Amino acid sequence: MTAVLQAQALGKKYGRRWALTDCDLEVPAGHVVGLVGPNGAGKSTLLNLSVGMLTPTAGSVEVLGGPAGAQQAKVGYVAQDTPTYSRLSVADHLKLGARLNPEWDDSLAQQRIQHLQLDPKQRAGKLSGGQRAQLALTLGLAKRPELLILDEPVAALDPLARREFLQDLMEAVAEQELSVVLSSHLVSDVERACDYLIVLVGSRVQVSGEIDTLLATHYRLVGPRRDAKNLPRDQHVVSESHTDRQSTFLIRTDQPILDPAWTVSQLTLEDLVLAYMGRTAPTERPVLEVQR
Numbered sequence: 001m002t003a004v005l006q007a008q009a010l011g012k013k014y015g016r017r018w019a020l021t022d023c024d025l026e027v028p029a030g031h032v033v034g035l036v037g038p039n040g041a042g043k044s045t046l047l048n049l050s051v052g053m054l055t056p057t058a059g060s061v062e063v064l065g066g067p068a069g070a071q072q073a074k075v076g077y078v079a080q081d082t083p084t085y086s087r088l089s090v091a092d093h094l095k096l097g098a099r100l101n102p103e104w105d106d107s108l109a110q111q112r113i114q115h116l117q118l119d120p121k122q123r124a125g126k127l128s129g130g131q132r133a134q135l136a137l138t139l140g141l142a143k144r145p146e147l148l149i150l151d152e153p154v155a156a157l158d159p160l161a162r163r164e165f166l167q168d169l170m171e172a173v174a175e176q177e178l179s180v181v182l183s184s185h186l187v188s189d190v191e192r193a194c195d196y197l198i199v200l201v202g203s204r205v206q207v208s209g210e211i212d213t214l215l216a217t218h219y220r221l222v223g224p225r226r227d228a229k230n231l232p233r234d235q236h237v238v239s240e241s242h243t244d245r246q247s248t249f250l251i252r253t254d255q256p257i258l259d260p261a262w263t264v265s266q267l268t269l270e271d272l273v274l275a276y277m278g279r280t281a282p283t284e285r286p287v288l289e290v291q292r
Protein backbone atom coordinates (compact mmCIF):
# COMPACT_ATOMS: atom_id res chain seq x y z
CA MET A 1 0.00 0.00 0.00
CA THR A 2 1.28 3.48 -0.87
CA ALA A 3 2.57 5.43 2.06
CA VAL A 4 0.62 8.64 2.63
CA LEU A 5 3.74 10.26 3.97
CA GLN A 6 7.28 9.12 3.34
CA ALA A 7 10.31 11.06 4.46
CA GLN A 8 13.93 10.12 3.95
CA ALA A 9 16.69 11.91 5.83
CA LEU A 10 14.43 14.94 5.63
CA GLY A 11 15.80 18.14 7.13
CA LYS A 12 15.01 21.84 7.17
CA LYS A 13 17.30 24.60 8.28
CA TYR A 14 16.30 28.19 9.01
CA GLY A 15 19.48 30.23 8.87
CA ARG A 16 21.97 28.21 10.88
CA ARG A 17 19.43 26.34 12.94
CA TRP A 18 17.93 22.97 12.03
CA ALA A 19 14.17 22.94 12.64
CA LEU A 20 13.94 19.32 11.48
CA THR A 21 16.81 16.83 11.25
CA ASP A 22 17.28 13.30 9.86
CA CYS A 23 13.58 12.64 9.65
CA ASP A 24 12.72 9.15 8.36
CA LEU A 25 9.06 8.23 8.25
CA GLU A 26 6.79 5.86 6.39
CA VAL A 27 3.18 6.38 7.35
CA PRO A 28 0.75 3.89 5.78
CA ALA A 29 -2.68 4.96 4.49
CA GLY A 30 -5.88 4.74 6.51
CA HIS A 31 -4.66 6.11 9.81
CA VAL A 32 -5.31 9.11 11.97
CA VAL A 33 -1.77 10.09 12.81
CA GLY A 34 -1.05 12.14 15.91
CA LEU A 35 2.09 14.27 15.62
CA VAL A 36 3.01 15.37 19.12
CA GLY A 37 5.84 17.40 20.53
CA PRO A 38 6.51 20.54 22.50
CA ASN A 39 6.55 24.09 21.14
CA GLY A 40 9.28 24.57 18.59
CA ALA A 41 9.83 20.82 18.09
CA GLY A 42 9.46 21.08 14.32
CA LYS A 43 5.88 19.87 13.85
CA SER A 44 4.71 22.74 11.62
CA THR A 45 7.98 22.52 9.71
CA LEU A 46 7.34 18.83 8.94
CA LEU A 47 3.74 19.53 7.93
CA ASN A 48 4.71 22.49 5.74
CA LEU A 49 7.36 20.37 4.03
CA SER A 50 4.73 17.68 3.48
CA VAL A 51 2.40 20.02 1.61
CA GLY A 52 5.21 21.60 -0.38
CA MET A 53 4.97 24.99 1.29
CA LEU A 54 8.60 24.62 2.34
CA THR A 55 11.42 23.01 0.40
CA PRO A 56 13.76 20.63 2.22
CA THR A 57 17.32 21.62 3.04
CA ALA A 58 18.20 17.92 3.12
CA GLY A 59 16.57 14.65 2.11
CA SER A 60 13.15 14.23 0.55
CA VAL A 61 9.48 13.88 1.32
CA GLU A 62 6.74 12.23 -0.70
CA VAL A 63 3.02 12.41 -0.13
CA LEU A 64 0.55 9.82 -1.54
CA GLY A 65 3.38 8.40 -3.62
CA GLY A 66 4.34 11.67 -5.35
CA PRO A 67 6.45 14.72 -4.62
CA ALA A 68 5.11 16.95 -1.86
CA GLY A 69 3.33 19.91 -3.41
CA ALA A 70 2.34 18.03 -6.58
CA GLN A 71 -0.72 16.47 -4.98
CA GLN A 72 -2.72 19.56 -4.15
CA ALA A 73 -6.07 18.20 -5.34
CA LYS A 74 -5.69 15.15 -3.08
CA VAL A 75 -4.33 16.86 0.02
CA GLY A 76 -6.27 19.10 2.36
CA TYR A 77 -4.24 21.33 4.64
CA VAL A 78 -5.39 23.49 7.49
CA ALA A 79 -2.49 25.57 8.76
CA GLN A 80 -1.98 26.45 12.40
CA ASP A 81 -3.50 29.92 12.16
CA THR A 82 -6.60 28.52 10.38
CA PRO A 83 -6.36 30.94 7.48
CA THR A 84 -9.60 32.39 6.18
CA TYR A 85 -10.38 35.55 4.19
CA SER A 86 -11.61 38.06 6.75
CA ARG A 87 -13.72 40.06 4.27
CA LEU A 88 -15.44 37.03 2.78
CA SER A 89 -18.56 35.57 4.37
CA VAL A 90 -18.93 31.95 5.45
CA ALA A 91 -21.05 31.30 2.33
CA ASP A 92 -18.38 32.93 0.12
CA HIS A 93 -15.82 30.53 1.55
CA LEU A 94 -17.97 27.58 0.59
CA LYS A 95 -18.47 28.98 -2.94
CA LEU A 96 -14.74 29.46 -3.26
CA GLY A 97 -14.13 25.92 -2.00
CA ALA A 98 -16.58 24.57 -4.60
CA ARG A 99 -14.87 26.50 -7.39
CA LEU A 100 -11.32 25.49 -6.44
CA ASN A 101 -11.81 21.83 -5.56
CA PRO A 102 -12.94 19.23 -8.12
CA GLU A 103 -14.19 16.77 -5.47
CA TRP A 104 -15.98 19.42 -3.37
CA ASP A 105 -18.79 17.95 -1.23
CA ASP A 106 -21.20 20.84 -0.90
CA SER A 107 -23.82 18.99 1.13
CA LEU A 108 -21.18 18.01 3.70
CA ALA A 109 -20.03 21.63 3.90
CA GLN A 110 -23.58 23.02 4.22
CA GLN A 111 -24.56 20.44 6.84
CA ARG A 112 -21.51 21.18 8.94
CA ILE A 113 -22.03 24.92 8.80
CA GLN A 114 -25.64 24.44 9.83
CA HIS A 115 -24.74 22.06 12.63
CA LEU A 116 -22.16 24.52 13.92
CA GLN A 117 -24.78 27.27 13.78
CA LEU A 118 -22.51 29.52 11.78
CA ASP A 119 -24.34 32.34 10.01
CA PRO A 120 -23.58 31.94 6.29
CA LYS A 121 -23.71 35.73 5.89
CA GLN A 122 -21.19 36.44 8.66
CA ARG A 123 -17.79 37.65 7.50
CA ALA A 124 -14.94 35.37 8.55
CA GLY A 125 -13.19 38.35 10.17
CA LYS A 126 -16.10 38.67 12.61
CA LEU A 127 -16.10 35.02 13.67
CA SER A 128 -14.55 33.93 16.96
CA GLY A 129 -11.21 32.10 16.81
CA GLY A 130 -12.95 28.76 17.40
CA GLN A 131 -15.61 29.46 14.76
CA ARG A 132 -12.91 30.44 12.27
CA ALA A 133 -11.10 27.19 13.02
CA GLN A 134 -14.34 25.28 12.43
CA LEU A 135 -14.83 27.05 9.08
CA ALA A 136 -11.27 26.18 8.01
CA LEU A 137 -11.76 22.56 9.09
CA THR A 138 -15.06 22.37 7.18
CA LEU A 139 -13.29 23.57 4.03
CA GLY A 140 -10.60 20.93 4.58
CA LEU A 141 -13.13 18.09 5.02
CA ALA A 142 -15.47 19.17 2.18
CA LYS A 143 -12.57 19.10 -0.26
CA ARG A 144 -12.79 15.30 0.16
CA PRO A 145 -9.03 14.88 0.19
CA GLU A 146 -7.20 11.56 0.38
CA LEU A 147 -4.94 13.05 3.01
CA LEU A 148 -5.96 15.76 5.43
CA ILE A 149 -3.11 17.54 7.21
CA LEU A 150 -4.14 19.59 10.22
CA ASP A 151 -1.75 21.74 12.22
CA GLU A 152 -3.17 21.96 15.75
CA PRO A 153 -6.72 21.86 14.44
CA VAL A 154 -8.51 21.75 17.74
CA ALA A 155 -6.43 24.18 19.77
CA ALA A 156 -9.02 26.97 19.48
CA LEU A 157 -12.07 24.77 20.04
CA ASP A 158 -13.90 24.36 23.33
CA PRO A 159 -13.70 20.84 24.85
CA LEU A 160 -17.07 19.69 23.51
CA ALA A 161 -16.42 21.03 20.02
CA ARG A 162 -12.98 19.39 20.17
CA ARG A 163 -14.44 16.03 21.04
CA GLU A 164 -17.09 16.31 18.31
CA PHE A 165 -14.56 17.34 15.72
CA LEU A 166 -12.24 14.44 16.52
CA GLN A 167 -15.25 12.13 16.33
CA ASP A 168 -16.14 13.55 12.88
CA LEU A 169 -12.58 12.92 11.76
CA MET A 170 -12.60 9.31 12.90
CA GLU A 171 -15.92 8.74 11.13
CA ALA A 172 -14.60 10.34 7.94
CA VAL A 173 -11.56 8.03 8.05
CA ALA A 174 -13.77 4.99 8.60
CA GLU A 175 -16.25 5.90 5.82
CA GLN A 176 -14.05 7.43 3.14
CA GLU A 177 -10.58 6.60 1.97
CA LEU A 178 -9.13 9.33 4.09
CA SER A 179 -5.89 9.51 6.05
CA VAL A 180 -5.25 12.27 8.54
CA VAL A 181 -2.10 13.72 10.05
CA LEU A 182 -2.79 16.11 12.88
CA SER A 183 -0.44 17.85 15.25
CA SER A 184 -1.41 18.39 18.85
CA HIS A 185 -0.01 19.23 22.25
CA LEU A 186 -2.65 17.16 23.94
CA VAL A 187 -2.05 13.47 24.61
CA SER A 188 -5.74 13.10 25.43
CA ASP A 189 -6.71 14.22 21.90
CA VAL A 190 -4.25 11.78 20.40
CA GLU A 191 -5.55 9.03 22.67
CA ARG A 192 -9.11 9.77 21.61
CA ALA A 193 -8.65 10.11 17.87
CA CYS A 194 -5.39 8.66 16.65
CA ASP A 195 -4.19 5.15 15.91
CA TYR A 196 -0.68 6.13 14.77
CA LEU A 197 1.82 8.23 16.66
CA ILE A 198 4.82 10.36 15.79
CA VAL A 199 6.71 12.00 18.65
CA LEU A 200 8.90 14.87 17.53
CA VAL A 201 11.22 16.55 20.01
CA GLY A 202 14.12 18.90 19.42
CA SER A 203 13.77 18.66 15.62
CA ARG A 204 14.05 14.84 15.65
CA VAL A 205 11.51 12.05 15.40
CA GLN A 206 11.87 10.13 18.66
CA VAL A 207 9.42 7.34 17.88
CA SER A 208 6.72 6.54 15.34
CA GLY A 209 4.36 3.68 14.69
CA GLU A 210 0.91 2.24 15.22
CA ILE A 211 -0.21 3.04 18.74
CA ASP A 212 -1.36 -0.53 19.48
CA THR A 213 2.02 -1.89 18.44
CA LEU A 214 3.89 0.75 20.41
CA LEU A 215 1.85 0.01 23.54
CA ALA A 216 2.40 -3.73 23.09
CA THR A 217 6.17 -3.38 22.91
CA HIS A 218 6.90 -0.88 25.69
CA TYR A 219 7.13 -1.82 29.36
CA ARG A 220 8.00 -0.41 32.72
CA LEU A 221 10.43 -2.58 34.69
CA VAL A 222 10.86 -2.00 38.41
CA GLY A 223 13.34 -4.03 40.45
CA PRO A 224 16.63 -4.12 42.30
CA ARG A 225 19.12 -1.51 41.18
CA ARG A 226 20.80 -2.43 37.93
CA ASP A 227 22.88 -0.73 35.32
CA ALA A 228 21.24 -0.29 31.89
CA LYS A 229 24.20 -1.94 30.20
CA ASN A 230 23.36 -5.18 32.00
CA LEU A 231 19.94 -5.47 30.36
CA PRO A 232 19.47 -7.95 27.49
CA ARG A 233 20.38 -6.54 24.09
CA ASP A 234 16.82 -6.63 22.77
CA GLN A 235 15.66 -4.30 25.56
CA HIS A 236 16.10 -0.72 24.37
CA VAL A 237 16.01 1.75 27.22
CA VAL A 238 13.80 4.76 26.58
CA SER A 239 14.21 6.21 30.06
CA GLU A 240 15.58 5.16 33.40
CA SER A 241 15.60 6.35 36.99
CA HIS A 242 17.30 4.96 40.05
CA THR A 243 17.28 5.17 43.81
CA ASP A 244 20.02 3.63 45.97
CA ARG A 245 18.35 0.24 45.82
CA GLN A 246 15.83 0.32 43.02
CA SER A 247 15.83 0.87 39.27
CA THR A 248 12.94 1.79 36.99
CA PHE A 249 13.35 1.39 33.25
CA LEU A 250 10.97 2.17 30.42
CA ILE A 251 12.04 -0.17 27.66
CA ARG A 252 11.05 -1.18 24.16
CA THR A 253 11.32 -4.82 23.18
CA ASP A 254 9.68 -7.37 20.89
CA GLN A 255 10.73 -10.23 23.14
CA PRO A 256 9.15 -11.56 26.33
CA ILE A 257 10.66 -10.31 29.59
CA LEU A 258 11.86 -13.39 31.38
CA ASP A 259 13.87 -12.00 34.30
CA PRO A 260 11.83 -12.70 37.48
CA ALA A 261 13.59 -9.87 39.33
CA TRP A 262 11.43 -7.30 37.50
CA THR A 263 7.92 -6.20 38.24
CA VAL A 264 6.68 -5.59 34.71
CA SER A 265 3.81 -3.27 33.75
CA GLN A 266 2.38 -1.87 30.54
CA LEU A 267 2.57 1.82 29.70
CA THR A 268 -0.27 4.19 29.02
CA LEU A 269 0.02 6.33 25.91
CA GLU A 270 0.77 9.29 28.13
CA ASP A 271 3.63 7.40 29.86
CA LEU A 272 5.03 6.46 26.48
CA VAL A 273 4.84 9.96 25.01
CA LEU A 274 6.30 11.57 28.12
CA ALA A 275 9.14 9.04 28.24
CA TYR A 276 10.19 9.94 24.71
CA MET A 277 9.66 13.63 25.35
CA GLY A 278 11.96 13.44 28.37
CA ARG A 279 14.88 12.13 26.36
CA THR A 280 16.19 15.58 25.49
CA ALA A 281 18.81 17.33 27.60
CA PRO A 282 17.37 18.60 30.91
CA THR A 283 17.89 22.23 29.89
CA GLU A 284 15.61 21.81 26.91
CA ARG A 285 13.14 19.52 28.65
CA PRO A 286 9.82 19.99 26.92
CA VAL A 287 6.49 20.56 28.52
CA LEU A 288 3.55 18.60 27.16
CA GLU A 289 0.04 19.45 28.19
CA VAL A 290 -1.97 16.57 29.55
CA GLN A 291 -5.61 17.65 29.61
CA ARG A 292 -8.67 15.55 30.15
Ligand SMILES: Nc1ncnc2c1ncn2[C@@H]1O[C@H](COP(=O)(O)OP(=O)(O)OP(=O)(O)O)[C@@H](O)[C@H]1O
Residues within 6 Å of the ligand: 014, 015, 018, 019, 037, 038, 039, 040, 041, 042, 043, 044, 045, 046, 080
Ligand atom coordinates in the same frame (compact mmCIF):
# COMPACT_ATOMS: atom_id res chain seq x y z
N1 LIG B 1 10.24 31.02 9.29
C1 LIG B 1 11.10 30.68 10.26
N2 LIG B 1 12.29 31.30 10.38
C2 LIG B 1 13.17 30.94 11.34
N3 LIG B 1 12.96 29.98 12.26
C3 LIG B 1 11.79 29.34 12.19
C4 LIG B 1 10.79 29.65 11.21
N4 LIG B 1 9.73 28.82 11.40
C5 LIG B 1 10.05 28.04 12.46
N5 LIG B 1 11.28 28.35 12.93
C6 LIG B 1 11.97 27.69 14.05
O1 LIG B 1 12.02 26.30 13.78
C7 LIG B 1 11.78 25.54 14.95
C8 LIG B 1 10.60 24.60 14.71
O2 LIG B 1 9.43 25.39 14.55
P1 LIG B 1 8.01 24.76 14.23
O3 LIG B 1 7.06 25.90 14.01
O4 LIG B 1 8.15 23.76 13.17
O5 LIG B 1 7.69 24.03 15.62
P2 LIG B 1 6.31 23.43 16.17
O6 LIG B 1 6.65 22.09 16.74
O7 LIG B 1 5.26 23.48 15.12
O8 LIG B 1 5.96 24.44 17.35
P3 LIG B 1 4.53 24.89 17.95
O9 LIG B 1 4.00 23.71 18.71
O10 LIG B 1 4.91 26.00 18.86
O11 LIG B 1 3.67 25.31 16.81
C9 LIG B 1 11.55 26.54 16.07
O12 LIG B 1 12.74 26.71 16.76
C10 LIG B 1 11.18 27.80 15.34
O13 LIG B 1 11.60 28.94 16.07
